Amino acid sequence: MIPYVQSFEAIESVTAVDPLTVKVRLKRPFAAFLTTMAMFPASIVSPTAVKKYEGEFWKHPVGTGPFQFDSWNVNQQLTLLSFDDHWRGRPEIDGVIFLPVGESAVRVKQLLRGEIDIADNLPPAEIDSLAKNPHVIVQEKAGMNTGYLTMNNDKAPLDDQRIREAIWCAIDRDQLIKSAYSGHATKAVTLVPPTLWGSHTDLTDREYDPEKAKQLLAAAAADGVPTPIRLQLFVMTDPRPYMQQPRQTAIFIKDSLAKVGIETEIVTNENSQHFRRMTRGEHQLGLAGWTADMPDPDNFLYTLLDLDNINDVGGNNMSRYRNQKVHDLLAQAKVEMNQETRAELYRAAQEQIFADAPLVPLVHTSVRNVQSDAVSGYLLHPSSLNRLRLSKLAK
Incomplete structure (x- = not known):
């Protein structure tokens, strides 16, 4: 993607000052550098895993997030598990399963049957209809x-x-x-x-x-x-x-x-x-x-x-x-x-x-999303990214 390619091209050197500090020297001024490095693709990943998997690292991601990679059946299911030793503490939920479903009508039925907890990218009319259901929560905020x-x-x-x-x-x-x-x-x-x-x-x-x-x-x-x-x-x-x-x-x-x-x-x-x-x-x-x-x-x-x-x-x-x-x-x-x-x-x-x-x-x-009323703590992000660290699921 263009933004972080620009950042990488602007970097002259990267030096580890201590285990928690990295010093970056740029070849030229780049006003958007800090916001670019705060993007999710610029997150820190495991150098050991990168060396081990090289070009296949994307199939075996190891990062610093609150969830750890478990399994991925491409176009069917991606499973993440909560990371017990995360520096901010273990998430409240045990993990997250992402299910790609193309038909919005199918996602609506899955939500109403309790097969999924959150559905996104639904047509506006579907969301308006679901908002009338007492067991469904609709979140909305201005997007970027x-x-x-x-x-x-x-x-x-x-x-x-x-x-x-x-x-x-x-x-x-x-x-x-x-x-x-x-x-x-x-x-x-x-x-x-x-x-x-x-x-x-x-x-x-x-x-x-x-x-x-x-x-x-x-x-x-x-x-x-x-x-x-x-x-x-x-x-x-x-x-x-x-x-x-x-x-x-x-x-x-x-x-x-x-x-x-x-x-x-x-x-x-x-x-x-x-x-x-x-x-x-x-x-x-x-x-x-x-x-x-x-x-x-x-x-x-x-x-x-x-x-x-x-x-x-x-x-x-x-x-x-x-x-x-x-x-x-x-x-x-x-x-x-x-x-x-x-x-x-x-x-x-x-x-x-x-x-x-x-x-x-x-x-x-x-930005709008639809979720079961069993879900709490899920914060809708204006960039449409999923942030689930604080989410809870009623048992």
Whole structure:
């Protein structure tokens, strides 16, 4: 992943000062280093196990968490056991079993039958229905995420800013939130969620305005943009925290664009293939999103919109947006150690990004989960990570 790759590249040396202290010297300033190293992928692991298993370490993980790896039947079941000697003390529960179940309806039935204790990533309507059950607890808090419509700026007619702005104005995001998120989201204007410092909350949005969209399309057509405009819209099969009903969202966008004269073909791929194809730039339009790896605007703006991150092997700038001013602002923010100055740089970058409209920010979703009333102490995390150390299960 981009953030900790940057951190590793910035490291000049690592020295053990004592058994509990490590000294890290960087080659260059990197303002987000500490927050990056606080990410879960940067957790300390056993050097003995790494040497023993080498490339197979991922099958035999040994770390410093409150649970220890027990067994993993890929795509069927992952089992963790509580670690008796954890430095914070043994967790209250004996262990955790993760069961990947693709169908949300099946997960709901498993929860109601008492076969599972927690279900996540359920459609909003399912959660609203379960909330009426006295034996079910629904948790909700504002998340650190963004769902957006990416537009491939390398492909005509999306290389024309007027077309991109027209698409923005054609989508009623307030209505999208009602229909695809059951109201449990807020309208996005920038990629940086308002729960994160550095979000430019004072940007004046492009409001839903189909007539303006038609005018922009007509102006582009008068300058030679071929009409009618026909676009492909890539959509993933399975929900994500920021895209809880991808198929419904895609149909909503398709219908919205049809009203202003843009024809859209929906192309569906399973999730990994969906993002792989968009990374390679095969799409014109595509549903995408991001959940914070770390609480820093760099994780959204640089990762998703910097020209450094355009490539065919994992670059997350799927809009293929290139703006030297934005790149310079983001580069300066990387080495600026004063947070308020950094915030000003990020606000300036967001203003330029908004003006260029390389993508359409759609929503910032609430993080929600459903659990049995036998579970207590489970703290919902705004990044959608599972934190189960303090959880208890009534017997």
